[in-house]
Amino acid sequence: MQIKETTNEGLKRAYALTIPASEIEAAVTAEIKKIAPQVRMPGFRPGKVPANLVRKMHGEALHAQVFNDTIKDAVDSLMRDKELRPAMQPQVELGEGYEEGKDAELSVSLEILPEVEAPDTSGIKLERLTVAVSDDEVEESLKTLAGQQKSWKDAAKTKKAADGDQLIIDFVGKLDGVEFEGGTAENIPLVIGSGQFIPGFEEQLVGAKTGDAKTISVTFPADYQAENLAGKEATFDVTVQKVQVESETKIDEDFAKSLGLESLEQLRGLLKGQVEQELNGLTRTAMKRQLLDQLAAGHDFAVPPTMVDAEFEQIWQQLQQEAAQEADPKAAMKEIESEKDDYRQIAERRVRLGLLLSEIGQANGVQVTQQEMSMLVQQAAQQYRPEDRERFMELVQTNEMAAAQLRAPLYEDKVVDFLFDKAEITDREVTREELQAAIEAEADSSAKPAAKKKAPVKKPAAKKAPAKKADAEAEAKPAAKKAPAKKAPAKKPAAKAEAKPAAAKAPAKKAPAKKPAAKKAPAKK
Incomplete structure (x- = not known):
């Protein structure tokens, strides 16, 4: 195979590959020899069908299969020989006029990942804002729960x-x-x-x-x-x-027992634990944002445009979905359209942070174990209908990008935990309102271009997820396809912004049925 570099500009690379006809023919001949013993034909004993008849019967299909495999092997060989790290899937085009028996002329274009030096992880200083759970907050949660029953x-x-x-x-x-x-x-x-x-x-x-x-x-x-x-x-x-x-549901011992608990005190204890878990999540979000802001402030290198495009598309789809749910969808779309450049800068920041976190993880031996990955796959599969779970698991096993996207959130969390362990952390107790205000301020700061005086979006906190989400995908491989929406957890902090990269497209989930328990005829489909 002949290789000629045609483009070398920044992170862009392009090559012209020539695969000799003799190489393709040799691969076809080898494949015919391999399958001949399994071919059955009237008049011949099993395994004794002549190779020329096998070629006559299956030659066209075999050539197509071998040709595709040869192209894949050629591109893989190019990546190895040139030590290329593609940012996204390389674009491969076959030259016009190719016919069987001729050399195959290929053009391969791609963007490579930049060389990123692992940042110095010493000297990181973070403030951990903590909130004590009050009895009033537990009682408020108890009233909310009673109101739902x-x-x-x-x-x-x-x-x-x-x-x-x-x-x-x-x-x-x-x-x-x-x-x-x-x-x-x-x-x-x-x-x-x-x-x-x-x-x-x-x-x-x-x-x-x-x-x-x-x-x-x-x-x-x-x-x-x-x-x-x-x-x-x-x-x-x-x-x-x-x-x-x-x-109105009366909050008493009978109410607690109706939920399968032994006492009202036990119910209060469980609710207190839930509130503590929620507040711990907010504390982590605030500290993680501080960490990412410090990383982003110290690094400004070129990132692959295709990765930025993919990340921006993910943000834009989410914004469009949110705008469609507003009271005035046209006005909401007009607002986000006016801030499109701001969101592209956010996408670029996420990609850059993803590359940084990935480099830190690799340099320090951070890994997602096979056992952890198996648990991730099992948990994700439970979100699909039983008949679709096997297809989903097969997708993750055979599609490298799908597996990377599923692994990314856990990998990112492990890198962040590694950096937390290295950082100098000081604790400060605050109120819930102060903690949420700090998260909002950090989100606006990280999402806002330096030259602007206002945050990109003026919306309630729950509507600002894309702008606030400064977290990056540690695997640095944004999804090429939007994943189906996942079921949200029952209790989720309103301002939580932990990054959850979308998985590759998977089997559609089962929609919840609106039927009475008895499943009688008048029920809706």
């Missing part, structure tokens, strides 16, 4: 059902006057306005009282899961056993 009490028999009320009903479903399988149930709870049953069902029960018997007519959705009911008109004979109204 709906309880119901029977209403007066004269009470007419309204939106938000819960009915206990029996029903019998019929098609053309004949009961259908799965259309009958007793003592089913239904909250009017919840959208739990098929369209039109709940609305016709508004005004019903305890003891009422009603016949209602509905049409099943065209995409209903039971094919025999999809798009069909049906009637339901409904008996209202009870009308119930929501009642």
Whole structure:
């Protein structure tokens, strides 16, 4: 194979490769010889089919397979021989007019990672802002939890059902006057306005009282899961056993026991632990931002534009999704459009920090063990439907970029912990409000270009995630494809900004079903 360098500018490299026809032919001949013993053909004993007949039968397909493998091997050989570290997947193009039997002319273009000297990790000074958990905060969490646990009490028999009320009903479903399988149930709870049953069902029960018997007519959705009911008109004979109204949950020993705990004191202890965990997360975020700001301030080297583009695209997609959810989407889009250059600078900062953290980790032997990686894969697989988990795990095992993206957050945390251990840390106790204000100030400072006097975005904290997220991907390989949205944790600090690089595209997750527990016919698909 002949190699000729055609571009060497900054981080850009390009090469012209020539793979001789004889080399490709030799590889095809070797492949034919390899598969010949497995070929079966009438008139020949197993394994005795002549090579020329194997070539005649399978030559075209074999040439295509071998040719692709030869190109891959040639590019891999180029990376090794020239000691190239590609920032992203190299672009490979086959010259026009290639035909079987001719030399293959390839052009390979790529951006390489810059040579980054591992920064001096001595002399790092950080302030750890801590918050003590108060009894008032625990009680507030207890009240919030109680508010989330709906309880119901029977209403007066004269009470007419309204939106938000819960009915206990029996029903019998019929098609053309004949009961259908799965259309009958007793003592089913239904909250009017919840959208739990098929369209039109709940609305016709508004005004019903305890003891009422009603016949209602509905049409099943065209995409209903039971094919025999999809798009069909049906009637339901409904008996209202009870009308119930929501009642305030009393915080007492019985409430704690209803949650599977032994006492109210045990519940308070668990809630205190959750609040402590949340505050510890905020403390880590603030200290991590200080660390990254110090690293960013001391380094300003060129980064591969393709990596910046990929990171910016990830930020931009998130911003567009948030803008679409605003009360005035057009105005929100106009605002972020005016700050597009600011977000590109944020993307560049993240990539640069990613390269720095990666270099620090490699220089100091920081690694993600095979056991840790296996646990990551298992945890990530649980977010998908059972039938899709195997596909996801296969993707991670066969796709180097997918594996790197899954590994990146843990690798970054391990490098950050290494730097925390090396740093000189002083503690200062503050209030929650002071801690959150410090995080906001650090976020605005790191996200704001030096020449500007204002932060890129003027939005509530929860809407500023891209601007605030100064954390970088330690593997320094942003995703080429946007991952499906993941389910958010039940309790997450509003201002938390730990970086979570997106995984490569994986099987779609199962959407939560809106069905009553009994899974009866009137439930939505």
